[in-house]
Amino acid sequence: MDTNLPQTSQPRIVIIGCGFAGLRLAKDLAKSPVQVVVIDRNNYHNFQPLLYQVATGALEADSIAYPIRKIFAGQPNFFFRMADVERIDSGRNTVVTSVGDIGYDHLVLATGSLTNFFGLESIEQNAMQIKSVPNSLNLRSYLFQNFEKALLTEDPGQRQALMNVVVVGGGPTGVEICGSLAEMRRDVLPQDYPELDLKKMEIYLIESGAEVLGPMSKESQEKGKTYLEDMGIHLRLNTHAQRYEDGKLYYSDTEFIRTQNLIWAAGVNGAAIDGLPEEVIARNKRVNVDTQNRVVGQRNVYAIGDVANMVTEEMPRGYPMLAPVAIQQAEQLADNFQRLLKGEELKPFKYLNKGSMAIVGRNRAVVDLPGDLHFSGFLGWLTWLFVHLMTLVGFRNKVITFISWGISYFSSDKALRLIIRPYKRHDFNDQQGVVAAEHKVATAQYHPPVAAPNAPVVGG
Ligand SMILES: Cc1cc2nc3c(=O)[nH]c(=O)nc-3n(C[C@H](O)[C@H](O)[C@H](O)COP(=O)(O)OP(=O)(O)OC[C@H]3O[C@@H](n4cnc5c(N)ncnc54)[C@H](O)[C@@H]3O)c2cc1C
Structure with a gap:
């Protein structure tokens, strides 16, 4: 056929x-x-470098994805099968x-x-990833859902675990999501959750190497690290995530961080x-x-x-x-x-390195250009925004993203915090549910916490 x-x-x-x-x-x-x-x-092309912005409520999923059939409308030799x-x-x-x-x-x-979870099964079954649009929407919903639950629990340890976020992997993706979460903690969550003491929300970045932003220049690595520390991210360098058990991410046989929000960006x-x-x-x-x-x-x-x-x-x-x-x-x-x-000889691939960049937050980005050129700060941030905006597919997406970024810049707000997942009554009404679900994580790895990170997303 x-x-x-x-x-x-x-x-x-x-x-x-x-x-x-x-x-x-x-x-x-x-x-x-x-x-x-x-x-x-999928019936759409997605712009992966901005997925973390969908995950942290800065951009709508529709502004970083574009229908494939629309991209190729008017190309007669093109056929698509989903x-x-x-x-x-x-x-x-x-x-x-x-x-x-x-x-x-x-x-x-x-x-x-x-x-790549490097064979760490307990982490694979419980961590959230940022590889696709559904992953990112799921991550956003899951984070906000955990804040709703944090309001309900009377157990301070449980509340802390629901608010803590651990990101594993200090490459550009891990660094970018940490920066975005730190801005969310500063600008968004205090407005939405005045009953919670958000000073207690901790964000950890775990990296097995000695530096963050491994593929970038020494200058950018140092700057990136300074930015993260200034934004209150706890860096754990030379540290290997080992397993996730009982709502705890272990990074040695005995040392762990309590978290219900584990994000894997390590490979x-x-x-x-x-x-x-x-x-x-x-x-x-x-x-x-x-x-x-x-x-x-x-x-x-x-x-x-x-x-x-x-x-x-x-x-x-x-x-x-x-x-x-x-x-x-x-x-x-x-x-x-x-x-x-034409029956001609094929040519070998030659790579033209145009540089690399990573954004940590507002006015904070690092850029490496060929020829050992590096810059950061406001200029780096502007460069990052411009390059990403220009590479987005579709005029509509460019305009919507530009407007969203403009509004966020002047209002310090991230507008998208809808929890869009199937509703389970016990998630919110029955505090026992939270505890029982935690227990489930510890005992049955195939049933991750109350709202499973890998559960299918409904809507967008
Ligand atoms: C969160 C994140 C941030 C990133 N940030 C940057 C950045 O800042 N700068 C940068 O240069 N790069 C970045 N990258 C990497 C960059 O996105 C990838 O290098 C790039 O997407 C690779 O393009 P590709 O076409 O090879 O694969 P992809 O863009 O991943 O496309 C693969 C396509 O294949 C489809 N597919 C896969 N398997 C099947 C199958 N069996 N059947 C049908 N369809 C299938 C998928 O649905 C997908 O549409 C980032 C990646 C991620 C995940």
Whole structure:
């Protein structure tokens, strides 16, 4: 079954994933004599660098996501199927999806990455992640739900655990969410919860390395650390999260932090798809590719973006999992497809590093530019806002985000604090429920606290 895709004499290029890489490749093939079929499990492209702002109520989910069909309206060679790709059958040049099989002449994996919990099962079952729109909406609801519960409990230890937040992973994502939570604690929560003593709300950042913002320059790392400390974040460097038990995050055999809000931002693996030979899957589950993004040993299968493991002299550990790498690999592959169609030799990928940046809060951001240039503070913050605004997909999203940021800047408010989840009566009416649910976490790992962090989100 070919899922009703039109038959064509043109070569069919199937792209799995419409993230940064898949989106750019499909766009760049608009004028090529090929049929482009994009498959994604979501019907929207999402801008992951701003997910943490959805999680902390600064932006609506709709302003960082954009419907795929709308992006490609008016591109006649584009076809979309919303489906989960389950397996690649390279012998039959087919991908097996949740809606049927789809044949290809060329296949491109642009499936991105998945959270890596490093085998820490108790953490995987209880921590919240920020990898998708539903994750972020869930995180927001869950945080506010715990504040509602904090009002109800008479046990000070339990109240503290409901207010404490522990973020694991001191890379840009962990740092950004900590900064945003600290602003929420200062500007939003005291307005909404005057009955709670918010001075007691503690935010911890746990990082296994000696620095935060590991991939950035020494200057940015130092500045980032200072910003976090100024904002009252407790940094635990050289510290490994070990397990989550009884509402406690252990970072050694005996030391722990009590929290009902555990956020995991400590690592990712490639989102490889079953069916490729084992030897092309690297340890971090990325797919080994050559310098033209062709999967090693495959004639017509490619991988780009986070899922691609391209090891070169310049990048002995593979290219970083960053949006600019994904976009540039997509551009190069689109160019190489044109060459392929003309029978020309393919060109190797060359990365143009445009720098990196991270935001910690209002007027606080760090920027590294090529040529050992670094800056921070208001200028860094402005640069971060501008770059992110310009890279957002869709005019509407740019305008809404700009307005939301403008309002937040002048009002110090984050407007979005709706709890949108299925309502369970005992969550709020029965204080025993809180205690019982805590007990559940300790005894049955598959039933996380009262409102499960990984429970499906309703609405948005
Ligand atoms: C919270 C967060 C913050 C970040 N901040 C930054 C930043 O500031 N700067 C930066 O450069 N990078 C940042 N990144 C990294 C950046 O988002 C990634 O490098 C980039 O998204 C990679 O693009 P991609 O196209 O390879 O994958 P993705 O953008 O992840 O897209 C993968 C797509 O594949 C789809 N998919 C996956 N598997 C399947 C399947 N089996 N079937 C169907 N569809 C599938 C997914 O639904 C998704 O749409 C951040 C990432 C996160 C999570």
